[in-house]
Amino acid sequence: MTFTIIGLLIVFALMGAPLFTVIIAAAMYGFHLSEIDLSVMAIELYRIADTPILLALPLFTFAGYLLGESNTSQRLVTLTQAFLGWIPGGLAIVAFVVCALFTAFTGASGVTIVAMGALLYPALTQAGYTDHFSLGLVTTSGSLGLLLPPSLPLILYGIIAQQMSGGEQVSIENLFLAGLFPALLMIVMLSIWSVWANRGNQVPLTRFSVKNCFSALKAAGWEVPLPLFVFFGIYSGYFAVSEAAAVTAMYVLVVEVLIYREIALKKLPGIIRESMVMVGGILLILGVSLALTNYLIDAEAPMKLFKFCETFVASKLVFLILLNIFLLILGAMLDIFSAIIIMVPLMLPVALKYGIHPVHLGIIFLANMQIGYFTPPVGMNLFIAGYRFKKPIDEIYRATIPFMLVLLLSVLIITYWPQLSLFLI
Amino acid sequence: MSRVISILHKIEDALLVSLLLLIIGLVVFQIVLRNGFDTGIVWADPLVRVLVLWLGLIGAMVASRTDNHISIDIVSKYLTTGFKRFTDLFIYLFTTIICALMTQHSARFVLMEKADGMLAFFSVPVWLCELVIPVAFGIITIRYALFFLGNLIKIFTPDP
Amino acid sequence: QAVTIKIATISPEGSMWMEKMRQGANQVAKVTDNRVKFKFYPGGVMGNDKAVLRKIRINQLQGGAFMAGSLSSFFQGNQIYAQPMKFKSQEEVDYVRGHMDAYIINGLGDGGIVCFTLMGGGFAYIMSKSPITSVGDLKNRKIWVPDNDKASVDSVSSFGVSPIALPLADVRTGLQSGLIDTVGTSPVGAVVLQWHTEIKYITNIPLLYVYAVFAIDKKTFNKISPDDQKIVSGVMNQALQEIDRLNRQDNVKAIEALKKQGIEFITPSQEQMNEWMATAAKASQKMINAGDLPKAPADEIDALLEQYRKNQ
Ligand code: NA
Ligand code: NA
Numbered sequence: 001m002t003f004t005i006i007g008l009l010i011v012f013a014l015m016g017a018p019l020f021t022v023i024i025a026a027a028m029y030g031f032h033l034s035e036i037d038l039s040v041m042a043i044e045l046y047r048i049a050d051t052p053i054l055l056a057l058p059l060f061t062f063a064g065y066l067l068g069e070s071n072t073s074q075r076l077v078t079l080t081q082a083f084l085g086w087i088p089g090g091l092a093i094v095a096f097v098v099c100a101l102f103t104a105f106t107g108a109s110g111v112t113i114v115a116m117g118a119l120l121y122p123a124l125t126q127a128g129y130t131d132h133f134s135l136g137l138v139t140t141s142g143s144l145g146l147l148l149p150p151s152l153p154l155i156l157y158g159i160i161a162q163q164m165s166g167g168e169q170v171s172i173e174n175l176f177l178a179g180l181f182p183a184l185l186m187i188v189m190l191s192i193w194s195v196w197a198n199r200g201n202q203v204p205l206t207r208f209s210v211k212n213c214f215s216a217l218k219a220a221g222w223e224v225p226l227p228l229f230v231f232f233g234i235y236s237g238y239f240a241v242s243e244a245a246a247v248t249a250m251y252v253l254v255v256e257v258l259i260y261r262e263i264a265l266k267k268l269p270g271i272i273r274e275s276m277v278m279v280g281g282i283l284l285i286l287g288v289s290l291a292l293t294n295y296l297i298d299a300e301a302p303m304k305l306f307k308f309c310e311t312f313v314a315s316k317l318v319f320l321i322l323l324n325i326f327l328l329i330l331g332a333m334l335d336i337f338s339a340i341i342i343m344v345p346l347m348l349p350v351a352l353k354y355g356i357h358p359v360h361l362g363i364i365f366l367a368n369m370q371i372g373y374f375t376p377p378v379g380m381n382l383f384i385a386g387y388r389f390k391k392p393i394d395e396i397y398r399a400t401i402p403f404m405l406v407l408l409l410s411v412l413i414i415t416y417w418p419q420l421s422l423f424l425i
Numbered sequence: 426m427s428r429v430i431s432i433l434h435k436i437e438d439a440l441l442v443s444l445l446l447l448i449i450g451l452v453v454f455q456i457v458l459r460n461g462f463d464t465g466i467v468w469a470d471p472l473v474r475v476l477v478l479w480l481g482l483i484g485a486m487v488a489s490r491t492d493n494h495i496s497i498d499i500v501s502k503y504l505t506t507g508f509k510r511f512t513d514l515f516i517y518l519f520t521t522i523i524c525a526l527m528t529q530h531s532a533r534f535v536l537m538e539k540a541d542g543m544l545a546f547f548s549v550p551v552w553l554c555e556l557v558i559p560v561a562f563g564i565i566t567i568r569y570a571l572f573f574l575g576n577l578i579k580i581f582t583p584d585p
Numbered sequence: 586q587a588v589t590i591k592i593a594t595i596s597p598e599g600s601m602w603m604e605k606m607r608q609g610a611n612q613v614a615k616v617t618d619n620r621v622k623f624k625f626y627p628g629g630v631m632g633n634d635k636a637v638l639r640k641i642r643i644n645q646l647q648g649g650a651f652m653a654g655s656l657s658s659f660f661q662g663n664q665i666y667a668q669p670m671k672f673k674s675q676e677e678v679d680y681v682r683g684h685m686d687a688y689i690i691n692g693l694g695d696g697g698i699v700c701f702t703l704m705g706g707g708f709a710y711i712m713s714k715s716p717i718t719s720v721g722d723l724k725n726r727k728i729w730v731p732d733n734d735k736a737s738v739d740s741v742s743s744f745g746v747s748p749i750a751l752p753l754a755d756v757r758t759g760l761q762s763g764l765i766d767t768v769g770t771s772p773v774g775a776v777v778l779q780w781h782t783e784i785k786y787i788t789n790i791p792l793l794y795v796y797a798v799f800a801i802d803k804k805t806f807n808k809i810s811p812d813d814q815k816i817v818s819g820v821m822n823q824a825l826q827e828i829d830r831l832n833r834q835d836n837v838k839a840i841e842a843l844k845k846q847g848i849e850f851i852t853p854s855q856e857q858m859n860e861w862m863a864t865a866a867k868a869s870q871k872m873i874n875a876g877d878l879p880k881a882p883a884d885e886i887d888a889l890l891e892q893y894r895k896n897q
């Protein structure tokens with residue numbers, strides 16, 4: 001019976017049923033089997049209102065749409081062309097770095113794709129990258145940066161692991177230090193891949209000139225200070241990380257509507273409407289996924305799966321390989337915070353037994369989860385990218401897979417070369 | 426009928442715009458109060474988070490106007506127009522039923538919360554904040570039921 | 586008829602609290618021949634206390650380990666220990682608790698919540714970046730309170746300052762950036778959340794006594810046969826007492842760790858102390874007048890404390 005239902009739901013999903021209804025149906029069926037009152041669905045959905053980090057979603061999305069509607073992407077292209085146009089793949093590298101820093105502040109809930117994608121996707125195509133490549137880059141970058149401070153998942157890992165590691169120090173500072181080089185490795189490998197992938201493609205190189213730089217900076221004179229303004233505001237204590245999104249939205253609103261005047265006041269309601277429909281579609285999926293996650297936790301499914309995998313572990317190497325596979329699956333199934341809370345206490349004792357440093361485990365854990373976000377067929381960021389850029393999902397799959405393979409390689413290096421993570425601590 | 430629908434659309438659009446501007450305004454106002462006047466509104470943060478839920482669900486309602494939800498569209502492009510009408514009919518029915526169930530159970534949830542009488546913040550009862558869930562799903566249900574009916578009619582009217 | 590009791594808590598797996606609760610649960614299962622089983626959902630995976638209470642109402646869960654404040658809708662009186670600077674030492678708490686715990690446990694029982702020995706979490710202290718010795722030092726400080734926590738806001742406001750409400754996740758970066766410079770938490774809490782690297786001073790006055798409750802929904806508990814109920818109560822009381830005891834040790838250890846970290850403990854002069862107490866007493870009075878605290882048991886605590894202090 002259960003297999004029939006699961007099969008049917010997959011068929012419905014493939015026939016184009018809204019994904020949120022498929023998730024609701026799966027969760028409701030599970031709760032029904034466990035004889036749990038189905039009003040639990042609403043209880044879980046209402047947890048959205050208890051999650052401060054989600055405030056970033058509508059605000060950054062709106063800011064991203066405003067930037068996308070004005071000529072910011074052009075100015076961004078001119079600017080990177082002026083400063084980095086002599087480096088092959090200059091804009092691609094900038095895009096990776098920008099997305100990674102952005103995700104470190106916002107978490108990987110798809111905000112990066114929706115907000116930064118609005119800016120970077122047109123910029124990349126304008127700069128001469130193929131549509132296919134740009135799409136893959138933006139989708140992949142949506143979870144890049146989970147290893148960089150002040151990433152909330154990294155902090156949560158620190159708090160959980162600290163209490164279980166039995167003597168080994170798992171301070172949040174150490175985790176932040178340990179994440180730097182693995183994150184850098186990912187960006188470097190993606191950048192090398194980007195240059196190589198575009199070797200036949202004529203992304204024109206430009207010669208560096210101070211004059212060009214100056215005029216490009218001047219043209220974007222109100223947009224360049226935005227990230228500095230936000231960083232300064234946070235690190236000098238004027239506002240909290242969770243408030244940065246509102247400050248950004250307000251800043252962009254004032255700059256694009258009142259200063260550059262590229263968006264008429266009349267057009268503003270339409271932009272808000274369009275961007276909030278996007279937010280609605282994503283938030284609904286996130287909300288009902290909370291319910292499905294809750295069912296899986298209630299039924300102790302992740303724990304049982306881990307216990308099952310554990311029976312195959314015979315050595316450190318096998319453990320690490322299984323860990324990689326297991327975490328990739330998990331990353332596509334559970335939201336990242338639940339995954340950390342549930343799995344870290346189960347994994348850490350086993351990892352310690354095989355002599356894996358708890359800080360290293362944290363880096364491995366998050367590096368894998370990061371790829372889980374866009375692992376076909378069900379990585380959430382794939383759907384969000386398809387929705388945002390109005391592309392069929394199979395096109396997104398094909399565009400993303402090369403990037404995924406590059407990152408998979410980097411995760412293997414990170415996993416089997418502990419010193420990369422640990423030499424700073 | 427179409428008057429009613431266009432009024433509903435205008436209300437939804439206006440809600441989206443005012444909710445977003447209200448959220449931005451509240452958070453920025455908090456920052457100004459804190460840095461300029463050493464004070465703050467205690468219930469602003471919980472209010473803002475409830476508004477995010479409202480904004481999201483109303484956005485989802487608007488997305489349903491045009492059946493514009495996240496979905497996997499792999500199979501449909503290989504289907505003939507005639508066959509696709511049938512699968513669409515089926516999907517609309519499925520979506521209507523699931524959303525109706527969601528409406529029913531979230532309405533029960535809100536009634537339970539009302540009986541409980543808890544406060545969300547200030548003196549706003551929590552059930553009022555939660556009311557958006559059944560309302561949104563109710564409207565999404567109606568929209569998909571109409572898609573279903575429209576599709577059914579199309580199947581049984583011969584092509585001109 | 587076997588009964589499975591699903592318990593949610595925010596204590597993470599692997600913590601001492603979880604270990605002791607699991608040990609108790611295992612013993613219950615053994616002694617009752619699996620007629621009564623516990624299942625735990627640690628680390629807050631079931632949501633915050635409000636979400637857990639909702640899930641208890643629909644019977645997805647049958648209980649939880651809660652911070653005391655979360656249960657005030659079942660019994661207002663369970664907040665009577667939550668008066669600022671009411672107790673001067675752990676010994677005073679022990680004396681008062683010996684007389685008053687039953688009042689709380691029975692009150693919650695009448696409200697439909699079966700709970701056992703209360704689990705003391707120790708005292709919260711004022712921890713800050715620059716020294717706070719007198720009430721006046723609080724002026725112009727940026728004091729953090731959890732968002733949507735009226736009780737904390739009220740108690741901080743009673744010292745004449747307006748607090749800054751932030752989500753828990755923002756506290757650490759907030760301390761680093763100077764958005765906030767003062768927090769109130771227990772020594773264990775400061776170490777676990779790793780806030781202790783960001784503060785320099787602790788004002789050595791017990792600010793607030795915090796405790797948690799291991800609660801089971803009464804409807805579920807009544808499904809257990811009376812004999813087994815006694816077993817559950819006996820075993821769980823023992824486990825929770827153990828938690829209470831170990832937690833006390835952990836706080837002592839945490840204080841040592843904080844001192845080793847170079848954090849300075851500030852003891853105010855007698856005069857300053859009197860000022861703190863007077864201001865705090867006014868705050869208690871305000872809570873009673875507003876109907877947030879029942880008057881009779883609050884007066885009883887005062888009487889008990891007076892009696893205890895006289896005998897010292
Ligand atoms: Na993101
Ligand atoms: Na936050």
